[in-house]
Amino acid sequence: MQLTVDLGERSYPIYIGSGLLSKSGLIRQHVRGKQVMIVTNETVAPLYLDTVREVLGDLQVNTVVLPDGEAYKTLDVLNRIFDALLEHRHNRTTTLIALGGGVIGDMTGFAAASYQRGVDFIQIPTTLLSQVDSSVGGKTGVNHPLGKNMIGAFHQPQAVIADTDTLKTLPARELSAGMAEVIKYGLICDADFLQWQASNIAGLMRGDGGLLAEAIYRSCADKARVVSADEREGGVRAILNLGHTFGHAIESHQGYGNWLHGEAVASGMVMAADLSCRLGHISRDDVERITKLIADAGLPVTGPSDMTDDDYVSRMLVDKKVLDGKIRLVLLKNVGEAYITDDVPKAQLLATLYSLGTLAT
Amino acid sequence: MQLTVDLGERSYPIYIGSGLLSKSGLIRQHVRGKQVMIVTNETVAPLYLDTVREVLGDLQVNTVVLPDGEAYKTLDVLNRIFDALLEHRHNRTTTLIALGGGVIGDMTGFAAASYQRGVDFIQIPTTLLSQVDSSVGGKTGVNHPLGKNMIGAFHQPQAVIADTDTLKTLPARELSAGMAEVIKYGLICDADFLQWQASNIAGLMRGDGGLLAEAIYRSCADKARVVSADEREGGVRAILNLGHTFGHAIESHQGYGNWLHGEAVASGMVMAADLSCRLGHISRDDVERITKLIADAGLPVTGPSDMTDDDYVSRMLVDKKVLDGKIRLVLLKNVGEAYITDDVPKAQLLATLYSLGTLAT
Numbered sequence: 007m008q009l010t011v012d013l014g015e016r017s018y019p020i021y022i023g024s025g026l027l028s029k030s031g032l033i034r035q036h037v038r039g040k041q042v043m044i045v046t047n048e049t050v051a052p053l054y055l056d057t058v059r060e061v062l063g064d065l066q067v068n069t070v071v072l073p074d075g076e077a078y079k080t081l082d083v084l085n086r087i088f089d090a091l092l093e094h095r096h097n098r099t100t101t102l103i104a105l106g107g108g109v110i111g112d113m114t115g116f117a118a119a120s121y122q123r124g125v126d127f128i129q130i131p132t133t134l135l136s137q138v139d140s141s142v143g144g145k146t147g148v149n150h151p152l153g154k155n156m157i158g159a160f161h162q163p164q165a166v167i168a169d170t171d172t173l174k175t176l177p178a179r180e181l182s183a184g185m186a187e188v189i190k191y192g193l194i195c196d197a198d199f200l201q202w203q204a205s206n207i208a209g210l211m212r213g214d215g216g217l218l219a220e221a222i223y224r225s226c227a228d229k230a231r232v233v234s235a236d237e238r239e240g241g242v243r244a245i246l247n248l249g250h251t252f253g254h255a256i257e258s259h260q261g262y263g264n265w266l267h268g269e270a271v272a273s274g275m276v277m278a279a280d281l282s283c284r285l286g287h288i289s290r291d292d293v294e295r296i297t298k299l300i301a302d303a304g305l306p307v308t309g310p311s312d313m314t315d316d317d318y319v320s321r322m323l324v325d326k327k328v329l330d331g332k333i334r335l336v337l338l339k340n341v342g343e344a345y346i347t348d349d350v351p352k353a354q355l356l357a358t359l360y361s362l363g364t365l366a367t
Numbered sequence: 368m369q370l371t372v373d374l375g376e377r378s379y380p381i382y383i384g385s386g387l388l389s390k391s392g393l394i395r396q397h398v399r400g401k402q403v404m405i406v407t408n409e410t411v412a413p414l415y416l417d418t419v420r421e422v423l424g425d426l427q428v429n430t431v432v433l434p435d436g437e438a439y440k441t442l443d444v445l446n447r448i449f450d451a452l453l454e455h456r457h458n459r460t461t462t463l464i465a466l467g468g469g470v471i472g473d474m475t476g477f478a479a480a481s482y483q484r485g486v487d488f489i490q491i492p493t494t495l496l497s498q499v500d501s502s503v504g505g506k507t508g509v510n511h512p513l514g515k516n517m518i519g520a521f522h523q524p525q526a527v528i529a530d531t532d533t534l535k536t537l538p539a540r541e542l543s544a545g546m547a548e549v550i551k552y553g554l555i556c557d558a559d560f561l562q563w564q565a566s567n568i569a570g571l572m573r574g575d576g577g578l579l580a581e582a583i584y585r586s587c588a589d590k591a592r593v594v595s596a597d598e599r600e601g602g603v604r605a606i607l608n609l610g611h612t613f614g615h616a617i618e619s620h621q622g623y624g625n626w627l628h629g630e631a632v633a634s635g636m637v638m639a640a641d642l643s644c645r646l647g648h649i650s651r652d653d654v655e656r657i658t659k660l661i662a663d664a665g666l667p668v669t670g671p672s673d674m675t676d677d678d679y680v681s682r683m684l685v686d687k688k689v690l691d692g693k694i695r696l697v698l699l700k701n702v703g704e705a706y707i708t709d710d711v712p713k714a715q716l717l718a719t720l721y722s723l724g725t726l727a728t
Contacts, residue, residue: 081442088442152453153453156483159480
């Protein structure tokens with residue numbers, strides 16, 4: 007399967023399917039120069055690095071292997087990519103290849119955006135989360151101790167290659183985390199897709215390759231549609247942040263990496279659904295169906311047990327989605343239709359936090 | 368005086384003149400949000416920080432004071448700007464103000480390009496070099512131990528405010544360094560301007576405010592013309608690098624900050640002129656007139672005494688202007704007309720290096 011993210015001059019293809027990593031010529035055709043730097047991590051390197059190196063045999067291929075985990079998504083670790091590029095004398099025509107999950111994709115993309123003020127890169131996402139999420143939209147960056155993704159750039163890849171075979175080695179917990187984003191696309195803009203997910207959740211969670219490929223394709227198509235309309239996040243694109251403002255508060259409070267991103271977003275989406283119901287947009291039945299789908303995907307439906315309302319609110323204020331000190335949230339107008347508001351009554355917000363935060367009292 | 372850099376949606380004004388820093392409303396009108404972060408250094412802060420703070424009185428104004436010098440143009444020091452932005456909860460509508468020379472401008476610009484994937488910034492250059500050079504073109508970034516300006520972004524300011532009064536506190540050596548770039552504009556694209564400089568070099572070096580304002584205006588206009596034609600440095604813009612490939616080799620060999628950027632470029636321009644003569648483009652008389660103007664501006668006309676040809680060539684190969692391992696140079700077709708070549712005969716290059724590098728043998 008293949009789809010094109012339509013961004014004018016910066017349009018690029020996403021390939022989805024089995025056996026793509028070793029497919030002769032596929033990655034190679036998107037390398038414009040003679041140098042390639044593969045950036046990967048200690049977990050992914052032993053599994054797939056040799057396969058990718060092999061299909062690039064005629065080029066100057068160098069590699070950087072970073073430690074695995076969100077905790078290493080920092081400016082310091084980013085610098086190791088620059089070290090490697092300069093040690094091996096990569097010039098402006100080099101191509102960086104991100105081989106790994108979202109952390110590798112975000113860091114490699116930011117390194118490509120910044121190295122010599124911008125070079126090419128190719129995304130090879132190896133987790134469900136990164137296949138459906140990080141591959142589309144051009145967001146790249148690193149974390150700061152005081153906030154997630156606070157340092158970064160918009161930079162589009164030359165191509166994305168989502169090989170579903172890589173999901174066979176993915177831990178169940180990470181498959182679930184990826185499903186959180188899949189469910190998100192249904193909730194914000196695609197009620198049919200959400201229905202399809204509810205009917206196929208068992209097969210998806212068993213790792214059925216065909217179902218997963220369809221889920222990735224539909225998620226990417228939904229995201230590409232939203233992003234094409236709003237490349238630089240001036241407006242409608244922000245609906246992609248459903249569950250993320252709550253989620254970032256959870257991740258930041260718990261310390262990055264203790265709750266997976268998808269787990270925090272899952273719990274945040276239940277909060278957003280609950281708040282949407284309190285504001286009269288969707289029914290309590292809708293909230294329960296959404297909560298059941300998220301639970302069936304093996305994901306948390308409440309917040310961590312040690313967070314207070316202040317823990318949420320103070321973190322939601324430093325979040326990027328904040329405009330001049332207000333809390334800006336993505337909520338549901340209907341199931342399958344999101345909207346953005348910076349005018350949420352505090353009483354209802356707190357009611358949601360008290361009911362779903364499993365809050366410390 | 369005022370001119371506009373015409374880049375479509377990203378066009379911006381450059382104001383040049385006396386008393387602009389304290390002029391009511393001038394800086395303020397280019398701030399779109401309610402937060403401002405002034406980034407400056409230990410040398411400039413005591414001179415001008417209070418003046419700038421005063422005209423921004425109704426906003427949330429925070430400051431970061433960095434150590435002074437090219438040695439601090441690093442990813443680590445850059446991070447102090449992000450620390451300050453996050454500690455003071457600056458959001459996406461913040462404006463960064465670069466108050467200082469080229470190092471402050473480049474770092475602040477890159478911080479603005481990367482903070483939350485891009486926020487506004489205003490340039491207030493306080494050296495002649497940064498007034499004529501860093502203010503136009505949108506190049507931002509930091510150095511890496513293995514190469515200058517290797518990490519960065521293209522990011523255009525909202526406005527540039529070049530107050531000629533700030534040149535009164537500038538050391539003579541730095542005034543000379545700025546003149547190197549002024550001379551460069553004449554050499555690459557403006558023979559009339561070069562002629563004007565030769566006639567007025569004594570007054571310029573005495574610090575005559577009117578002459579300096581005209582020199583800044585004509586330099587910015589020349590650069591803006593070149594940059595407008597080629598915002599992302601695909602082609603003709605590279606002529607702005609006259610003398611820079613040699614110059615970067617010198618700076619990198621001597622350690623950043625020991626030779627000023629303008630001094631290294633000055634010496635590099637004499638080398639470029641000499642090589643252009645050896646290739647039959649300009650006369651030996653032209654070279655001598657160019658050399659005299661550069662010397663009259665208080666600038667070096669030969670390289671450092673401890674560099675060998677290998678010291679130059681190996682550094683010129685890691686330079687960004689390299690395409691696939693070749694040395695790419697900007698040379699003169701005529702006085703006032705530069706061209707780009709990646710096909711310089713090695714014998715002539717070495718002849719220039721032996722004659723002007725004051726080389727170790």
